[in-house]
Amino acid sequence: KAGVTQTPRYLIKTRGQQVTLSCSPISGHRSVSWYQQTPGQGLQFLFEYFSETQRNKGNFPGRFSGRQFSNSRSEMNVSTLELGDSALYLCASSLGGNEKLFFGSGTQLSVL
Amino acid sequence: EDQVTQSPEALRLQEGESSSLNCSYTVSGLRGLFWYRQDPGKGPEFLFTLYSAGEEKEKERLKATLTKKESFLHITAPKPEDSATYLCAVQKTEKLVFGKGTKLTVNP
Numbered sequence: 001k002a003g004v005t006q007t008p009r010y011l012i013k014t015r016g017q018q019v020t021l022s023c024s025p026i027s028g029h030r031s032v033s034w035y036q037q038t039p040g041q042g043l044q045f046l047f048e049y050f051s052e053t054q055r056n057k058g059n060f061p062g063r064f065s066g067r068q069f070s071n072s073r074s075e076m077n078v079s080t081l082e083l084g085d086s087a088l089y090l091c092a093s094s095l096g097g098n099e100k101l102f103f104g105s106g107t108q109l110s111v112l
Numbered sequence: 113e114d115q116v117t118q119s120p121e122a123l124r125l126q127e128g129e130s131s132s133l134n135c136s137y138t139v140s141g142l143r144g145l146f147w148y149r150q151d152p153g154k155g156p157e158f159l160f161t162l163y164s165a166g167e168e169k170e171k172e173r174l175k176a177t178l179t180k181k182e183s184f185l186h187i188t189a190p191k192p193e194d195s196a197t198y199l200c201a202v203q204k205t206e207k208l209v210f211g212k213g214t215k216l217t218v219n220p
Contacts, residue, residue, distance in 0.1 A: 004155070043156075043199070043210040053180050056206045057176070100146065101208065103155030 002106035004093050012110045018079040021107045025072050025093030028080065031055075032074040033101060035067060039086040046089075050096050060074055078109075086111045113187050114139040115136035118200050125218050128189045133214045135200030136182040144203040147176050149196045156199055159185075164217045200206070 005024040005032040013019050025032050037071050045058040049068035066076040072093075078085055092101035116137045125131055137145070148156035160169045162178040169176050173194065175186040184220050185198055197215045201208040 031206070035208075035210075042212040043201075043208075045207040047183070048206045050206070058207065073157055092155070100158040102158065103148075105153070105155050 004091055004102050005106050006089075006091050006104035008107060010108050010110075012112065013082060014112050015081055017081050018077065019081060019109065020089075021076045021089055021109075023074045023076070023091030023104060025074070025091075026102055029093035029095055029102070030072055031094045031096040032068055032072065033092045033094075034074070034076050035090045036060075036090050037090055037106070038086075043090070044104070046076070057102075059060075081111045083111050085109065098104065113191055114202070114209050116200055116202055116209050117212035118198075118214050119214070120204050122215045123217070125187075125190055125216070127191055127218055127220050130186070130188045130190070132187070133184060133185040133198055133200075133216070134210055135185070137200075137202050137210065137211075138181075139202045139204055140159060141204055142202055143205075145178055146201045146208065147183070148199040148201065150199055159193065159198075177182060187216070190216075192218050192220050194218050 007022045033048040035043045037043045048056045049056045052068045063079045068074045088106045090106045092103045119134045140176045147159040150156045160176040173188050177184045192201045195218045197213040201210040
């Protein structure tokens, strides 16, 4: 059974640009969550989607947005990139209830 | 405010030297406490879920316990391959609140 797949693995962008990250969940999983991981703040919750609806959102500015498609695949977009957006962005999937999350290997974003 | 604090930040052990990692939390409406392991360059890998005080779970050399305010991850006779960052997280609604992790290094 394939795991959670995130693309691309690495990204380098400059300030002011925008970026789109992609996540394919485990087959059958309907919930997709996104987390930002930095050395200083650790893992912080961005948002969670279930059946194409955003169910929960973290404390991030509106520049961070996401969506989920009917096949459960998800994308995350960051507009007007800032240096502080440099981080590892992790996607996780689950069946949708109160159970464990399966994480992808992440997209390492560097903003120059 | 919901908080998860892990200690120590880093821990160095000799192979075979048992120890414990701590995760203390303050959160209302706890739905579960999770332990994950993260290797460099990879996403977190699930280890355990604990739901109520007094619950314990074991997997190979790892044992997780839960009280009303904290959880412990006990590592018995660790091996070098146990070296990783161990993350604790509490579940609230559909999101996890993570601690900053304990980086464990086991020397041969």
